[in-house]
Amino acid sequence: MGSISEDPNLRQESSLFSSLPPTPLDEPFSVNGAYIQDKHPQKVNLGIGVYRTENGEPWPLRVVEDAEKELYDAKNVARHEYLAIQGDREFLRLAADLVFGFGKGKSSATGVVEEQRNRVVSVQTVSGTGANRLGAELLARNIRPGCVWIPDPTWANHHTIWELAGVKRKTYPYYDSISQSFNFEGTIRVLSESAQKNDIVILHACAHNPTGADPSKEQWEALVKLCNAKGLIPFFDLAYQGFASGDADKDAWAIRHFFNDVHKMEFCVAQSFSKNFGLYGQRVGALHVVTRPSAHDVTQDLLANLCHLIRGEYSMAPRGGAEIVRTVLANEGLRDRWFEDLTTMSQRIRRMRHALYDELMKLKTPGDWKHVVNQIGMFTYIGLSERQVFAIREKYHIYMLKSGRISMSGLNERNVEYVAIAIDDVVRTIN
Ligand SMILES: Cc1ncc(COP(=O)(O)O)c(C=O)c1O
CATH class of the missing domain: 3.90.1150.10 (Aspartate Aminotransferase, domain 1)
Known part of the structure; x- marks a missing residue:
């Protein structure tokens, strides 16, 4: 074996990390x-x-404690096994039903519900942040949007997430500090004048963070029209469903309105269970990608691509918190207890x-x-x-x-x- 001689030109004097950019x-x-x-x-x-x-x-939450006890008593020997890369599929079905209201109201006929469910590809994520991140990665790689329109102000992490995804960021004027409410005119003006086809628009589904100011139903209707007219891709951030008003259906109104729009647009929803289940550290969430019903079914390829991204990032989301949410949502009695906790x-x-x-x-x-x-x-x-x-x-x-x-x-x-x-x-x- 030959001896290894050191090349003096390659000797490292300082740390590899000595010129990292300052980060806030x-x-x-x-x-x-x-x-x-x-x-x-x-x-x-x-x-x-x-x-x-x-x-x-x-x-x-009291209901979370009940579900934890139920899960503990069940002593499922597989409780610490790996999940599928997609996540816990029963949890995902229940999570999607909670967002989109499938099976509720006028369209509860089985065929219609299945048709609606088939439009949505859902994967489990590392809570709402992970859902935002995964959705950004999916769109950045595959749609290559000209830019993402982020409300000004917003949850600051939106900027970090889209910066890391390498998508150009622009803002729309979300808040009117004079009326201390949603700046509807400013939003419509900026997006109509400047947004381009396939640009992403970040929308807080309810309880806008940081302002607590939401669009009215009429204003949401105008936003659907605008997204359709300009070919924009809505990206809903849903971090407060049920926590905002105490009513999970009411807080999902905007998303359901977009879903049921006649143009059957395609969009993303990043769903978090941190606040509404008090499961902050458990990291429970889902990304739902709504597709347009069309002759060419894209959902299998979409799921495969999302699973590929997940596998390369973190293999699969954690299972403990998702099991708690699944246990609650699957059981009518526990679900009612959850609604009481949301009201509290x-x-x-x-x-x-x-x-x-x-x-x-x-x-x-x-x-x-x-x-x-x-x-x-x-x-x-x-x-x-x-x-x-x-x-x-x-x-x-x-x-x-x-x-x-x-x-x-x-x-x-x-x-x-x-x-x-x-x-x-x-x-x-x-x-
Ligand atoms: C608007 C918004 N989106 C997403 C999140 C993500 O939270 P988590 O990653 O805990 O689900 C938060 C949390 O504060 C938020 O306010």
Whole structure:
């Protein structure tokens, strides 16, 4: 065997990673980290998007505990085996039914339901983030869109996901800060003037993050027309079904409207079970790709392509959380318990909206605060400037995102007055 002699030109002086580009910290997680470090007794966490009880604690849903017990007692010996690459197929059927409402209302005849189900290719994902990522990868590789239209503002991870997928990003003006509601005119104008065929449009199905401002039914109808007229590909992000209004059907209205449109358009839905089942760390989700019913069935090839991407990324999604969701959705009794839990969470959040609004009214805080009660879901875009956000953190130890997004579930009967006083103070003293 010959000896190996070192080539001095190849000697590495510094680390391979010494010139990595600077990357920003993820804001919700770093704000949460700062909150945890803070030792102030009155600190309040309005940063991270997770549900908290009246006592400020996490809440394992009662129905989830029932399902966990049922699964444990069943002692299925295969419970830790690999899933199929596609995921748990019964879970996927139930998850798709939940989104699209198959089998409900007028079109419940068996043939019609099967026809509708056949339009959708579903795969299990690493929660909603994974569904967004997988869908982006699928479209980037196969459709090669000119760009993706992302609402401004949005869940910040949309930008990261589409950047990593290598698709050019553009934004549409989602929020009108004067009326503190969805900027319908701006959205329609920008997309009609500038979007091109096969561009992707990110749409939050309900409870828009971060603003809590959603389009009305009439506005959704106009958006369907626009997508059809321009040949755009809608990409729904569904992270709050049932959590937003307490009614899972109501929160899926926009998606069902797109699905049932006469033009039978093709689109994606990224579904998350983090918030509506409180299964944040279990990573339960699905990507549903809706296809156009046509002579040439594309669904087999589509499924094979998605499975190929999944296999190369993470082989298959985790099974534990999906089994919990499947157990609940498959059983009428448990499903009803789930609806009760959704009501508990959404009503507590609504109560906090009213409590904060009432406190601000009592204090006669300058400004119009109606949006606090009008917006929906986990978040409110409270309307504080970045300077006010930093001041409120500095002086009152209240944590929120620099955009002024607050997570309503961080409020409770004990801290809402304190938070209102703090808001009142920074609104009066800092601009
Ligand atoms: C709009 C939106 N999409 C997707 C997600 C993804 O959440 P997860 O990956 O936990 O399902 C979130 C979570 O905050 C969200 O707000």
